[in-house]
Amino acid sequence: MRFSTLKLAIGAATATALTLGTIAGAAAQKSGGTLNFVVGSKIPSYDAHVETTFGMIHPIAPFYSLLIRVNPDAPATNDFVCDVCEGDVDKGADGGKLFTFKIRKGLKFHNGAPLNANDVVASYNKIIFPPKGVASSRKSFYRMVESVAATDDHTVVFKLKFPSGAFIPALASPFNFIYSKADLEKNGLTWHKTNINGSGPFVFVEHQPGAFVSGKKFAGYHHKGRPYLDGFRAIAAPKMAARVQAIEGDRASIEFRGFPPKQRDALVKVLGDKITVQESDWNCVLMATPNQKKKPFDDARVRRALSLSIDRWGGSKYLSKIAIVKTVGGVVFPGHPLAATEAELTKIAGYGKDLKANRAEARRLLKEAGQENLSLVLNNRAVDQPYKVVGTWLLDQYKKIGIKATQQVNPSSVFYDILRKKQDFDVSIDFNCQSVINPIADVSKFLPGGGANYSGSKDKKLVEMYDALLRAPTEAEQRKLVRQYEKRVLDTEATHAITLWWYKINPHRSYVKGWKIAPSHYLGQQLDQVWLDK
Amino acid sequence: MLQYVLKRLLLMIPTILGAAFIIFFILRVVPGDVCELKLGGDGGHYDPVQVEICQKNLGIDRPVYEQFGKFVVGIFTFDYGNSMDTGKPVTHEIGLRFQLSLQIAIMATLVTIIIAIPLGTISAVYQNSWIDYIVRTVSIAGIALPSFWLGILLLLFLLNFSDWMWGIRWSPPLIYKPIWEDPYHNVSQLIWPAVATGYRYSAVATRMTRSSMLEVLREDYVRTARAKGLLEKLIINRHALKNALLPVVTVIGIEFAFLMGGLVVTEQVFNLNGLGQLLVHSVTGKDYTMTQAIVMIIVLVFVFTNFMVDILYAWLDPRIRYS
Numbered sequence: 001m002r003f004s005t006l007k008l009a010i011g012a013a014t015a016t017a018l019t020l021g022t023i024a025g026a027a028a029q030k031s032g033g034t035l036n037f038v039v040g041s042k043i044p045s046y047d048a049h050v051e052t053t054f055g056m057i058h059p060i061a062p063f064y065s066l067l068i069r070v071n072p073d074a075p076a077t078n079d080f081v082c083d084v085c086e087g088d089v090d091k092g093a094d095g096g097k098l099f100t101f102k103i104r105k106g107l108k109f110h111n112g113a114p115l116n117a118n119d120v121v122a123s124y125n126k127i128i129f130p131p132k133g134v135a136s137s138r139k140s141f142y143r144m145v146e147s148v149a150a151t152d153d154h155t156v157v158f159k160l161k162f163p164s165g166a167f168i169p170a171l172a173s174p175f176n177f178i179y180s181k182a183d184l185e186k187n188g189l190t191w192h193k194t195n196i197n198g199s200g201p202f203v204f205v206e207h208q209p210g211a212f213v214s215g216k217k218f219a220g221y222h223h224k225g226r227p228y229l230d231g232f233r234a235i236a237a238p239k240m241a242a243r244v245q246a247i248e249g250d251r252a253s254i255e256f257r258g259f260p261p262k263q264r265d266a267l268v269k270v271l272g273d274k275i276t277v278q279e280s281d282w283n284c285v286l287m288a289t290p291n292q293k294k295k296p297f298d299d300a301r302v303r304r305a306l307s308l309s310i311d312r313w314g315g316s317k318y319l320s321k322i323a324i325v326k327t328v329g330g331v332v333f334p335g336h337p338l339a340a341t342e343a344e345l346t347k348i349a350g351y352g353k354d355l356k357a358n359r360a361e362a363r364r365l366l367k368e369a370g371q372e373n374l375s376l377v378l379n380n381r382a383v384d385q386p387y388k389v390v391g392t393w394l395l396d397q398y399k400k401i402g403i404k405a406t407q408q409v410n411p412s413s414v415f416y417d418i419l420r421k422k423q424d425f426d427v428s429i430d431f432n433c434q435s436v437i438n439p440i441a442d443v444s445k446f447l448p449g450g451g452a453n454y455s456g457s458k459d460k461k462l463v464e465m466y467d468a469l470l471r472a473p474t475e476a477e478q479r480k481l482v483r484q485y486e487k488r489v490l491d492t493e494a495t496h497a498i499t500l501w502w503y504k505i506n507p508h509r510s511y512v513k514g515w516k517i518a519p520s521h522y523l524g525q526q527l528d529q530v531w532l533d534k
Numbered sequence: 535m536l537q538y539v540l541k542r543l544l545l546m547i548p549t550i551l552g553a554a555f556i557i558f559f560i561l562r563v564v565p566g567d568v569c570e571l572k573l574g575g576d577g578g579h580y581d582p583v584q585v586e587i588c589q590k591n592l593g594i595d596r597p598v599y600e601q602f603g604k605f606v607v608g609i610f611t612f613d614y615g616n617s618m619d620t621g622k623p624v625t626h627e628i629g630l631r632f633q634l635s636l637q638i639a640i641m642a643t644l645v646t647i648i649i650a651i652p653l654g655t656i657s658a659v660y661q662n663s664w665i666d667y668i669v670r671t672v673s674i675a676g677i678a679l680p681s682f683w684l685g686i687l688l689l690l691f692l693l694n695f696s697d698w699m700w701g702i703r704w705s706p707p708l709i710y711k712p713i714w715e716d717p718y719h720n721v722s723q724l725i726w727p728a729v730a731t732g733y734r735y736s737a738v739a740t741r742m743t744r745s746s747m748l749e750v751l752r753e754d755y756v757r758t759a760r761a762k763g764l765l766e767k768l769i770i771n772r773h774a775l776k777n778a779l780l781p782v783v784t785v786i787g788i789e790f791a792f793l794m795g796g797l798v799v800t801e802q803v804f805n806l807n808g809l810g811q812l813l814v815h816s817v818t819g820k821d822y823t824m825t826q827a828i829v830m831i832i833v834l835v836f837v838f839t840n841f842m843v844d845i846l847y848a849w850l851d852p853r854i855r856y857s
């Protein structure tokens with residue numbers, strides 16, 4: 001479990017910072033200025049332990065600290081560094097079942113109250129062991145945790161039930177804001193939904209719902225010399241056209257989620273060297289999930305045929321010109337040491353580079369299953385990028401093997417209702433979109449009974465495989481088990497057909513420095529490293 | 535007159551109740567709920583147990599009749615509850631947007647009144663002249679052009695024109711500031727949507743003024759006034775225009791009410807934090823309490839505006855109140 005040394009190839013291989021202007025680097029950081037950025041989603045509440053959206057993370061994360069975080073200066077790696085703790089991130093004792101963190105001394109919340117180990121423990125207890133009726137969206141990430149305790153005012157100890165490679169990445173989730181124990185005890189566990197008292201680089205100033213959130217520099221911030229900015233303003237702009245125009249007109253300097261290729265090209269065309277583009281693979285993937293509760297999708301041959309029809313390598317080349325998808329990959333984020341190599345991928349059904357052979361095999365399987373005249377309806381979400389684009393592409397792929405496929409594009413609420421509750425779809429667009437790259441946790445998406453698998457699969461063998469993976473102590477062992485798991489999900493059982501992994505494109509004003517693209521739109525958002533070269 | 539006003543006031547009650555009933559049940563026909571979207575809408579981790587907790591906390595799991603009863607009581611006690619999405623009081627959320635929407639509606643209405651009534655009148659008086667043809671062409675173009683599209687063109691024009699003129703690409707401010715706080719900022723943000731919507735709005739009103747004026751100018755009493763040797767200016771302004779304004783007032787009134795919540799797309803184009811945008815968010819986010827409250831406010835604005843139009847009718851045409 002070499003967490004801090006997992007210098008993922010992701011960084012080098014895929015987080016290519018395509019510099020069309022100049023990128024922050026050698027220049028000395030300048031202090032001052034206000035960063036204006038646009039956010040395409042709204043803030044449901046301020047409580048990160050409950051919420052799941054970047055609409056909350058982007059404007060609110062700068063107000064809070066974390067115990068550990070993905071290195072904001074190298075977010076394309078899984079290099080975990082201390083935030084309120086000090087030194088290196090613990091590699092674990094007692095066979096990987098005991099993790100100790102020393103908390104910095106002299107930390108303060110924005111209201112002046114001291115921050116110590118008890119606040120960290122109270123926050124993690126709220127996340128991992130919430131009382132009945134209190135929501136905690138990522139509670140299930142911490143199934144391996146037995147207890148969290150403070151042995152003194154500056155030491156936090158996590159005791160695990162079993163060692164797990166998924167623990168440290170889960171601990172570094174950008175949603176794990178450190179709250180004040182006193183606030184939780186005095187005001188209750190839901191107080192943070194509507195109130196902010198953090199210890200992050202910026203102090204909350206104002207929130208005008210639907211309009212903006214603003215913050216000013218926290219003089220007592222624990223990372224010396226940071227933040228560089230005097231403040232920031234997160235401006236709500238739900239429509240992409242408005243966000244693009246905001247950057248074009250310099251009303252905002254950056255949008256952290258990402259734009260499609262067309263918008264990137266438009267900005268580069270009009271702004272030239274005033275715009276810098278950073279690009280990276282994205283820890284989000286769309287897949288097509290056949291419904292095993294419905295015939296003929298209960299037949300693995302039919303499901304394999306669906307996957308075999310997809311031209312992933314061709315899609316990567318052409319679809320990436322119009323949509324925010326690009327990389328061919330398996331169940332693990334491409335470029336991660338646990339991800340399949342190209343050679344390994346091509347052995348999986350539907351990933352082979354001989355498209356003709358793939359489709360001939362697909363037709364043969366359909367014939368064998370008596371489904372030569374198969375027709376299906378694809379349940380899709382009425383969101384342009386990349387859902388509708390990928391959905392339309394999939395229809396074309398299915399037609400290539402003689403399937404009569406149509407698409408039903410539904411508003412989000414209806415789409416989710418069909419996917420999760422009614423489960424009466426033929427094939428549905430499905431997705432897995434995570435923050436910290438944590439393959440062992442992320443692949444639980446495919447787990448029958450795991451809460452997020454909508455295929456109707458009851459594959460007990462897969463559950464056994466996952467259980468072994470969760471407990472695998474070494475990276476080599478984890479890798480071997482992931483390959484078996486992947487083969488079962490994508491090939492043998494073909495419960496899900498992964499399309500293409502998303503591709504993140506962040507054009508921003510060239511004077512914005514210090515912000516480095518991460519493989520997730522949830523990461524690197526505390527903004528303490530950002531400065532303006534004006 | 536008092537009896538007339540009272541009658542109109544009483545007619546408002548069934549309209550409001552009917553609207554409340556329809557909006558409440560239509561919202562619940564569409565599947566899905568706010569918790570599903572909030573806790574799993576981004577494609578990230580989704581935990582059904584957490585969704586159940588959320589539904590329980592918001593009362594979505596309660597029987598529909600119970601929720602409806604609460605809503606109706608809320609209408610009469612002016613308690614619309616908290617937004618299911620943000621947890622903040624609905625009245626607070628609406629209040630923040632109301633000011634902006636009201637200002638655009640007023641600005642667009644002013645643009646309309648200033649443009650439409652004189653142009654419509656001139657067009658009618660000089661029927662089939664070159665002035666009439668120009669006014670008709672411009673007004674037909676206004677009706678044909680969707681205001682959001684005109685808005686997009688305006689924004690593109692501003693970006694490119696400022697680049698050409700000063701080498702800086704300028705776009706209107708994104709954040710709203712009240713006019714008394716920063717008049718320049720306020721006007722430079724809102725003048726563009728007001729022009730974009732006001733153009734369409736004035737085009738409709740111009741056409742209405744013109745046709746109404748043409749009709750009135752052919753009336754016997756106008757001919758009589760002319761036979762009596764009254765000045766043409768006096769005939770137009772005092773006798774013809776006042777009567778011709780009846781349908782124009784109706785159009786302006788309905789359009790004003792529409793602008794309060796109906797500028798959905800234009801608000802998105804200009805990134806305005808108005809009632810229209812809030813309505814769209816609440817509908818797509820399945821925020822029942824917020825959607826119900828906004829729709830009820832729009833209904834109230836419509837009902838009240840119609841009431842005011844009825845009163846104006848009675849003032850403009852005494853026959854209405856006497857009947």
